[in-house]
Amino acid sequence: MTREQPGAPESATATYVYAVCRRLDPAALSGLTGLAAGFPVRTLPLGPLTAVVQHVPAAEFAEDAWQQRLSDRAELERCARAHHEVVTAAAACGPTVPLALATLYRGDERAQQALGADRDRFAAALARIEGHAEWGVKVSLPATVPGAPQSAPPAPSRNGGGAGRAYLERKRGLHQAREQHHDRALRTAEDIDTVLSRLATASRRLRPHSPEMTGERHRLQVLNAAYLVTTVRERELLDAVELLRRRTGAEVEVSGPWVPYSFAGEV
Known part of the structure; x- marks a missing residue:
């Protein structure tokens, strides 16, 4: 599936895509914040299918800014939770194909073109996961x-004689026991x-x-x-x-x- 980062956007916003599903009542997305407060999570028609999308500030989601965001563990977890919340809301209404985190396009028209080109693949996936x-x-x-024991016993002194052989036997036995445990x-x-x-x-x-x-x-x-x-x-x-x-x-x-x-x- 095509993905592109809005490197030099023509407008102040880019289109973030969460998922693709069949017909979805927009009311199911009401109240979701998504990844960008102030922009509603909404539907975008793809012929017989529907994408779940949101406008996001292009400057804040450009490639460099996005990579910096994902390098911050707390921010990555926040984004993952927000993404999952939207996908889960859509999936509650029927089979839903979630898209990868950070699926961005330069605008709605470009998203429709790219996702529409994969419409048959989406339809097949939706049929496969239904139910x-x-x-x-x-x-x-x-x-x-x-x-x-966690480790072999200490090696005996050089004058240990038979103790040395006993040590090697114990060490060999411990190694075999570990291998057998791993195999089991x-x-x-x-x-x-x-x-x-x-x-x-x-x-x-x-x-x-x-x-x-x-x-x-x-x-x-x-x-x-x-x-x-x-x-x-x-x-x-x-x-x-x-x-x-x-x-x-x-x-x-x-x-x-x-x-x-x-x-x-x-x-």
């Missing part, structure tokens, strides 16, 4: 072998993904978060996945997650239902 929601599942297990963790992740994928129309494996990112150094995230699930199977998915928790002993975190960000772009 579905996205569910996220993260699986974590202890990062180390339960009951095993990966098999657990595969087993859980296999069960949940059977309940989903589609699934996507995402990059697991590192301990540095999660802040839980004692736990290892072995699965980070998204599942596109019909509304009639949501209870079945949640029941399966609870059963998998008990069967595997893993920490299985489930979140949703969400607008299907991970699947809306696929056709």
